[in-house]
Amino acid sequence: MWVVKLGGSLLGSPELARWLDTLVKISDGKVLIVPGGGMFADAVRQAQETSLINDAVAHHLALLAMDQFGLLLAGMNPGLVTASSELEIAERGWQHRGIVWLPSRMVLADENIPKNWHVTSDSLSAWIANKIGSEHLVLVKSKDLAGYAKTAPMALQTLIADGLIDSAFAEFGAKSNAQIWMLNKADHHVFAQGLNLGKLKEQALPVSKD
Numbered sequence: 001m002w003v004v005k006l007g008g009s010l011l012g013s014p015e016l017a018r019w020l021d022t023l024v025k026i027s028d029g030k031v032l033i034v035p036g037g038g039m040f041a042d043a044v045r046q047a048q049e050t051s052l053i054n055d056a057v058a059h060h061l062a063l064l065a066m067d068q069f070g071l072l073l074a075g076m077n078p079g080l081v082t083a084s085s086e087l088e089i090a091e092r093g094w095q096h097r098g099i100v101w102l103p104s105r106m107v108l109a110d111e112n113i114p115k116n117w118h119v120t121s122d123s124l125s126a127w128i129a130n131k132i133g134s135e136h137l138v139l140v141k142s143k144d145l146a147g148y149a150k151t152a153p154m155a156l157q158t159l160i161a162d163g164l165i166d167s168a169f170a171e172f173g174a175k176s177n178a179q180i181w182m183l184n185k186a187d188h189h190v191f192a193q194g195l196n197l198g199k200l201k202e203q204a205l206p207v208s209k210d
Contacts, residue, residue: 001093002031002195003134003178005125007185008038008069009142015185017076019140020098024079026194029093032132033080033100034125035073040065045117059115063104066121070100089132101128120166123173130176136197137178138204139165145184145205153208154182173209180207 010016023031044061074080083089084102092099103124107113129137156170181204190203
C-alpha cells in the first residue's frame with residue numbers, strides 16, 4: 001500500500017479535486033490518503049491562544065481537525081471512504097476503495113506519540129506508513145519544489161530547516177520502511193496512469209532518512 005499525504009493548504013485550490021479524482025481512479029484499495037489539518041488546525045491554534053489550553057489538549061483537537069479535513073475530502077469525492085483503524089483500512093483495501101484515514105482514534109491510543117505541535121500530519125503520515133507496512137510515502141505540498149535537486153535524496157534536516165516538514169519527522173520518518181517522496185500540488189499527473197514508480201522517480205523529490 002502507498003500513503004499519500006494531502007496538505008491542508010491544498011484546500012481551495014483546483015489541484016485538490018484533481019488529486020482526489022486521480023487517487024480514486026488508480027487506488028484500487030492500494031492508496032491511503034492522509035489529510036492535513038488545514039483551516040481546522042489553524043482554528044485550534046487560535047483557540048489555544050485565546051483559551052490558554054495546554055499542548056496535550058491542543059494536540060487532541062488538532063487530531064480532530066485532521067479528522068474533519070478527512071471527512072471533507074471524502075465529501076468532495078463519492079469514490080472515497082474513510083477508515084479510522086487498521087482493520088477498517090484493511091477492509092477498505094479488500095473492497096478496492098479509495099481510502100481516507102481519520103487519525104484521531106489510532107493516534108490517541110498510542111502513548112508514545114508526543115502531544116505537542118512538533119508532531120503534525122507530516123509525521124503522522126510517516127507513523128501510519130510504518131504501522132501498515134507501506135512501501136512508499138508521498139507528501140504533497142503547495143510550495144514550489146523547483147529549487148531542490150532531484151538527482152539525489154534530500155536530507156530531512158534541510159527540509160525541516162526550510163519549513164517543508166515538521167521537526168518530529170526526522171524521528172518518525174526514520175522508523176518507517178517506506179521510501180519517502182515529495183511532490184508539488186500540481187504534480188497529480190504523475191499518477192494519471194497508476195502507481196508508476198518510474199514516473200514518480202522522474203518528477204518527485206526523494207527524501208533521505210538520514
